[in-house]
Amino acid sequence: MGVEFTPRDYSLIGPESRRAVERGLATATWYSCPIPRKRLKELMQRRDGPAIRDTIIWFAAFAVTGGLGYLAWGTWWAVPCFIAYGALYGSSSDSRWHECGHGTAFKTRWMNDVIYQIACFMVLREPTPWRWSHARHHTDTAIVGRDPEIAVPRPPDIAGILMSIFILKSGPKEIKRILMHCFGKLHPEEREYIPASEYPRVFRTARIWVAIWLAVGVACFAAGSILPAMYVGILPSVYGGWLYLVFGLTQHAGLAEDVLDHRLNARTVYMNPVLRFLYWNMNYHVEHHMFPMIPYHALPALHEEMKAYSPTPYRGLLDAYREIIPTLLKQVKDPTYHVVRKLPDGAPAYDIAEPKSKLAAA
């Protein structure tokens, strides 16, 4: 039998949003590990080299998997080729979107901007709305009614999570919004975090995207094959989104909501170098949230600095999912349940009783 529970309103325009402000959880001051400013400055240094190297490898991987897929088209050998191509297109683009959105991947600004636009298109996230959505996610991480990027609201929608293997839950919502933007309309929630000055940019990009989708459709029609759509547009985002789900759920799923300490609401999961290349070190998620100005290539070093203050990292994806799956299943019946991360002995804890919110103080 499930626990008596009134479902919470995760929208940004409902009563939970006001409640978060009243409780001092909105735009609040978060716990931060006491790392010396000098060391932080060293870690914050921007470089073009690592991201240029990784981007060359990334595009080369597209060329190899896509080229082999072309040669193997019509045979079963095309399946593994497009599984790999799709994972690059629909999943590894998520971390490129993320890092370049922060503007930290490259030192040179235009490089961040170019890869950001490309990755946005691949991962089916509009550049401007998602930039603002993600800023809010960093302001109010896992604060109910404030964070637009809570991946698994409670109680978890297990069927929806399974549908997300092929982005069948988020994809239609994104496409609907892109079409809305094409016609110059915004969702009321988007008006909560996108400034009006950015609206024309939203509408213009949506129109360009739809034009590209239509061009891919015309190419398919002309070729008499869906092959062009396997490479560009919505289809590879759909068939390639599975790895993003595997990575993405580890970030916050099943952890605490409404706490002002990223050590309690985010996971750091050790991964092998291949996965870290695909995920651009976002497995160091506690570290990224606490110090978002530190580039992805410096996160392993930041991790070493934060270790003494942080919960034990997960040994790998299996270790993380051994916790996540049972937790989400339990939350179906008891949405109040969540994983409580244990801080190391002696590590300072955030004073949850006295949140300091700039909005509440205003």
Place this chain on the structure above:
Amino acid sequence: MSAEGWIAACSADDVNPEDVTEFEHDGRSFAIYRSPKNEYFATDGSCTHENFPLADGFVMDDIIECAKHNGRFNYRTGKAMGAPACIDLKTYPAKVENGTVFIKID
């Protein structure tokens, strides 16, 4: 405060080259910058996006990047360099005399 409105903010050595520090005066917060060429500049102390303290941010050349959302401003001119920083920072004249950084608050 001097007759001309200049206020002693900090020692010149309090700010490392290509870095920023915070100065509070009369309930207001200011950010004092030292450029890579050892020039000094001053702006309001909080990011115009969501009011996070710029003194926690990262100085790179002429740019200050907010530590929370990576909003970027040119600290010489106060110009916001793009989303999520869309509103320019207010800047203040700064000078160094006898090893002390002075800023002029209007």
